[in-house]
Amino acid sequence: MPQPLNSKDAASFRQLVKLYEAKQHKKAVKTAEQILKKNPNHGDTLAMKALTLNAQGHTTEAFALAKTALQADMKSHICWHVYGLLYRSTKQLDEAIKAYKFALKLEPDSAQIQRDLAFLQIQMRDYAGYIESRKAMLQARPALRQNWTALAVAYHLSGDLESAEKHLKTYEDTLKTPPPRTDIEHSEAGLYRNSLLNEMGEAEKGLEHLETIYDANLDRTAVMEARAWYQLQLGQSEDAEKSYRDLVVRNNEYRPYYEGLEKAMGLDRSKSDDVAKLTELYKELLEGNDRLDAARRIPLDFLTGEQFKPAADQYLRKMLIKGVPSTFANIKALYSDPARLKTIQELVEAYTPETTAMNGDANQTNGDSKPSRLEESRLFFLAQHYNYPRSQNLEKALDYITKALEITPKSVDYNMTRARILKHKGDLAKASEIMNHARELDEKDRYINTKCAKYQLRNDENEKAIQTMSKFTRNETVGGPLGDLHDMQCMWFLTEDGEANFRQDKLSVALKRFKSIYDIFDVWQEDQFDFHHFSIRKGQIRAYVDMMHWEDRLREHPFYARAAINAIKIYVMLYDDPNLAHGNTNGVNLEGLNAADKKKALKKIKKEQERVAKEDADKRDAEKKASPPKKTGGDGEPKKEDPDPLGLTLIETKTPLDEAVKFLQPLLEFSPKTIAAQNWGFEVYVRRGKYLLALKCLIAAHSIDSQQAKLHEQLLRFSQTIHSLTEPLPPKVKQVLDANSNIIPEFSSLTNFNDAYLSKHKDCARRTQSGLSARRAIGQSPQSDIEKNLVKALDIEGITLKEALEGLELLKAWKSDTKAYVEKAKKVWPEASAFGEGSDS
CATH class of the missing domain: 1.25.40.1040 (Serine Threonine Protein Phosphatase 5, Tetratricopeptide repeat)
Known part of the structure; x- marks a missing residue:
């Protein structure tokens, strides 16, 4: 009591x-x-x-x-x-x-x-x-x-x-x-x-209810949008047209209003008769508003052939004469059509100082030797044009941006574009240097600062990146700049930093970063608690319902998928080779040592880990003394220092596959159409002996892209794994396997199946790599022969730098000598940082 x-x-x-x-x-x-x-x-x-x-x-x-x-x-x-x-x-x-x-x-x-x-x-x-x-x-x-x-x-x-x-x-x-x-x-x-009535499909009731609240409602834009939508659904074309015209007047740069207006007028972009009416409609909308961009840009989406060229010419000249930096960003969506791409390229390349003067460039004066604004904008546009994947010619892009920089050497945009081109050429060191130069031109700009840090991370300059980010962080907080980036949930930095450490074989730190991304999503899940009461009390119901729906599919976010896939890779590597948990072995092959020598080597490695950890702790202590950190995080709550900043405890897990599953399950649930998620799901489940789940991942990957290179290798490995089992499969599992025999090759024909695949895709570097990897997995050829063929794959016409790097990663995963591969790749991509020098893994 x-x-x-x-x-x-x-x-x-x-x-x-x-x-x-x-x-x-x-x-x-x-x-x-x-x-x-x-x-x-x-x-x-x-x-x-x-x-x-x-x-x-x-x-x-x-x-x-x-x-x-x-x-x-x-x-x-x-x-x-x-x-x-x-x-x-x-x-x-x-x-x-x-x-x-x-x-x-x-x-x-x-x-x-x-x-x-x-x-x-x-x-x-x-x-x-x-x-x-x-x-x-x-x-x-x-x-x-x-x-x-x-x-x-x-x-x-x-x-x-x-x-x-x-x-x-x-x-x-x-x-x-x-x-x-x-x-x-x-x-x-x-x-x-009213939104409930709309969701129920009660358009007529919804419109009736909307009319009763129309005049008194405070969210004028929302009620206008809802009324236009209802009128369109109910076939009230004239009323819908008027409503959408009112919305266009209210916000004349919002594209969905124009799309609604087209539907209300019954105009179809795919019909030639309607294209003329659409053209007249947008001319009408442009009258009296010369600064309007949307009504001038939208017709380029439906005009074709001879109609497209003059409209594109007019749009491009206007934007380039004004020197609008975002011109290429506005136009590049049209590049999905090769004919439009070619027209745009021909138009912009044809612009000269003479055509500029004839068309009234305000910056072109008689006797002035300085290039016109249009000429400078043209060079910048073409640099971006030739840097774009659909129209890529990096030598031309570099030439154009160099000319633009000769005119305005202190332009932040031009220097950023030059760095981006160098990145695509593979010269990450130079790209990082140029991006840092661009940052120094405007040190108060947060965007260029973060862009510079990203390029430094891509070049594996982790410490420099932290220093760059520290210019805009609360460095007095616990953990310094990195601690503040954790508090601010700066996921792009944590992801890039993790991937940079991964490339440098610092698996513990990389895993630490990817786990922090996982934890951030947990925090977002937890943060709902703050809104269950607040949103109802403040009356923000629609925003609250949207948030709840968003939270239900939270982990379909691309940042989660990226971090999860990388974390799963590390855990799979740890399962395959537990010695990786000991960190950098300094080139010592622990597998080739006897028990006594291995014990000595591990002791030496442990001492090295302790030395690195002590150096890190001493560095943080020195930073504390120089500037005592505040004991609170970004939310004002007490914050303790991280006891495992290098992730050494995290990587010493005894159950790496169980840890991988924690990342994998949300990934497969919320991003089932991500083929890389299905690929890594297979890798985890086949190692755990969960063959039905592994098959499920293969079937899902096959439905997404039956021609994916990685899938080919996994299908062969799965067939070999099933055949090599010492105990028979349960009847239900066997039944599912038989039902999907159309995608899983017979064990007896694996060699022929793989040879046919290699022959069919001999002109595709990525699929050739997959076929060679499959050869190694099924023991079809000696590894030395496979390595030679992988080097020969560099001769395939059209092979990209990304595909060449994937081949290098394969050799490293096989613990092969990369010298011959690197030397040959260096001749094709002399500026690529990844092929700076060959080394034995």
Whole structure:
């Protein structure tokens, strides 16, 4: 039974609660101890002390004290509520829900417990439980609009749109007087209800409802867009045309408004008769607005042949004479059509100072030897044009940007483009140098600063990149610039830094970076808690629902896929060669040593690791003394220093494949169309002996791209693996294999299958590499012969630098001598940094 306190101690307990809420944790603990001196078994005080200790970071001690509190008073809702809060803080949400439910049984009228339970249920996507909790909250306070809206959201997220709309309508019907126009919550709720009608497919009802809220709603753009959309869906062409014209006037650079206008007028870009009408429409829209870009650029998407050329000429001249830097970015989408690409190239190359003068370049003056603005813009455009993959000619691109730099040597854009061209030529060192020069031309520009850091990382200059980023970071925080980049969740830097360390065989640091990306996505998942209450309370319902849908597919983000694939690669490498966990072996082949020599070598390697770790710790200590770091992170919360900055503990895992699966499962669930994810899924599952899952990945990869090079090699390896099993497969697995025999080659014909593949794709470098890799995997040829053929693959016409680098990576993975390959590649790509000098792996 709850133990009563005397009036003085009861006042102290209330003070304890206030101190905890004010985050005055030391005073709170002191107050709790004073109460417990007189009442050592008071459950509520023990629970509050446990909660305070947990806030101070003493989680283990807090759980032990919370259990003691429950033993002292099992019937206290406060004790159970605190127990749930402790589980919530350690992300054991299922256990937290159980504790909250028990607390609610003891105190059914507690709004705080009910609210905490509801937030956990929506966080766990327990929609049925969330609906029940919201019903209870609505029954407790039916006059509060937030409770009606929250219940509607609960039904919406569970998929019951009709009930969601019905509850919103029910509340609106109870209003005796309409809220004032300044009521943002009412305005948002009206639009939210309308969006539900739209989602239900009730266009007619949606338009009727929209007309009732049209004049009073505060989000004018949203209601105008919705009305135009409904009118278009209902076939009210004239009204829809008028609505879209109003929207174009409101924002004349927003393309979807123009697309809606075209549909409202019944114009089809694929019909020749409609193209003339479309041309007239955009001429009309341009009248009286010479600065309008969208209406001038959009016709280039549907004009073809002789109609395209004059329109493109007019657009390009106007943009280049003005010197608009983004001209190429606006145009490059047209390059998917080779005819348009050729026309644009011919037009821009034909522009000369003479044609410039005839067409009224404002910067062209008689007797002035300085090139015109159009000539300078032309050089810049052509440099980007020939650097673009669809029209790539890097020698021409470099020539054009050099000429542009002779005119304006201090242009940041020109220097950046030159660095980008050099990067594509493979000269990463020079590209990094030029990008740094561009940064120095404008040291206050954050964009060029981050671009420079990215190029430094691509050139494996990790320390320089950190120094570059430190110009825009809070360097006094715990961990210095890198710590602040972690706090700011700067994923591009962490990913690039991880990949740079991966290239340098610093696997522990690389894995540390990729794990930090994984953790950032966990933080984003956790951050939903902040919005379950805030969004409902502030009435931002549509944004909240969008956020919930976004969170449901959070890990389909490209940054997650990139980090996950790299982490999986490292874990697979660790499984195949556990010695890699010892770090850099300085060229020592541990596999070739006997037990005694291997033990000595590992001891030496361990000492080297300890030396590097000590140097890193000494460096951080020196930085602390020079500038003592703040003990808080970017969110103001206490932040501890990372005990494993080099990732040495992370890489010493004894279960690398289990760790790989943690990255793999979200990847396969949310990015199933990423073929690299399926490739690495196969690599993990085939090593774990999960042949059905490995086959599933092969089938998925085959459905995405049946001609992918990596897939060919994996199909052969899978067939060989299945054939070499000592125990027969379970009948169901065998049945699935037989059902997919059309994509898996027979073991007896692997050699012929691979030879036929190599013969068919002899003109494709990447597929040749795959075929040679398959030869090695099935033992078809001696490795020395395969290596020679891989070097010969450099003679394939049209082989790209990227494909050549992939071949080099294969040799390194095979632990082969790369000297011959590098020497030959160097002749083809003399400027590529990767082929600077050959070395034995």
